[in-house]
Amino acid sequence: MQESFFYWPEFRESFPDILEKFWTNVQLFLLAEVFILVWGLVLAVLRSLQGPVFFPLRLLSAAYTDVFRGIPTILLIFLLGFGVPGLQLSGVPRSQFFWATVSLVLVYSAYVAEVYRAGIESVHPSQEAAARSLGLNRLQALRYVVLPQAIRRVVPPLLNDFIGLQKDTALVALLGVVEAFRQSQIEVAGSFNYTPYVATALIFLALTIPLTRFTDWLVARERRRRR
């Protein structure tokens, strides 16, 4: 068993290639995360707008989160990653990296929107009242008073989703994008030794464990602050 999973020569040989391909994962989740954070916030803000005028926007935002939280990520990746390029539409990108990123953004923004929304709702209404009483309009009250407090509170759960996203970047291997996991598959197929998978796992862990610890530390600090 040791030979099959922890074979040092195999590890040494495959590791540099996998690490190099891991760069693709890093690019993918960094790029996706930026869009997720922005789009998720837009969705959450739309959903928190009050008054009958905004009912359609609230409804759309709610429907979006319902749909994209309900679809298995892998299904969406297949649907967009194979389906859209297959249509051969002009002006529509065919890059599978592109569609993989889009899929992850669509799914994760639905989760992140809910996290933001919980944050917005945790800010006491008296804060908004205080802001409005100074003459700030709704948008200003949201921008300067509600959101800064809401976002501060949800940083730990947002990081949690970010960790999930990092792992899920491996799913795009299924589209044929050669990232770390796909590279390790290739290595395994060549040697019938599973050590490259272990190497890949270690690379992922090297990134996710520190982030997990950091998140724990933030949560603990927040708890101490609020006592």
Place this chain on the structure above:
Amino acid sequence: MSEQLRVDGVTKSFGKVQVLRGIDLALAEHEVVCLIGASGSGKSTLLRCVNLLEPVDEGRIFLGGEEITAPGVDENRARQRIGIVFQAFNLFPHMSVLDNVTLGPRKVLRLPRPEARARALELLGRFGLADRGDDYPDRLSGGQQQRVAIVRALAMRPQLLLLDEVTSALDPELVAEVLSVIRELAEGGMTMLIATHEMGFARDIASRVCFLDAGVILEQGPPGQIFTSPAEPRTRQFLDRIIAAGRL
């Protein structure tokens, strides 16, 4: 003296409970009117309605002769002319004292930062908070927080200041410092509508006292008359209970 605020037949319900049942009230410039009455009599709701934080069901509210409850009125513009201080301070916890005070002037009045800052420092200094500008609210005592909240409202240079039981959340030994600030404002000619449980304070400071009972102003008059010879039995009952509790 010109009329600063007029409330005309205002009613307000929350669900099936009618909290305000036809309030008529007028304040002249520089007048200080205290609202007294049991909890739930509608004092806070009235203040929130005047500041348009709650829409009124019926009736009209005029600020400086201009109706602010009319459809199409810019509520934000009306609110910036009316200051309100809340029972629970409601300072912005993520901002320094200085940012709390300058937020309105900078974002609403569009004052450049140095000017807003100068205005804030001047006010903070006047109320004994000169060295607190860089502190965050959670570093301050309740009394200091409430004074900051008053300064925050004043920084907008409001025509009218509403105070909603501003000492009720304070430890007893901190009440005096906040009341003395309000007294100073009254002496400076600020028009104020004050909901309070501090009867002694109301007696000292008010030009007029209104007794609210079940959503109507049952009785109003100079403090000397209301506190010593109220006309309405309900007012007398209320004051007797206050005296029994040692609060007057």
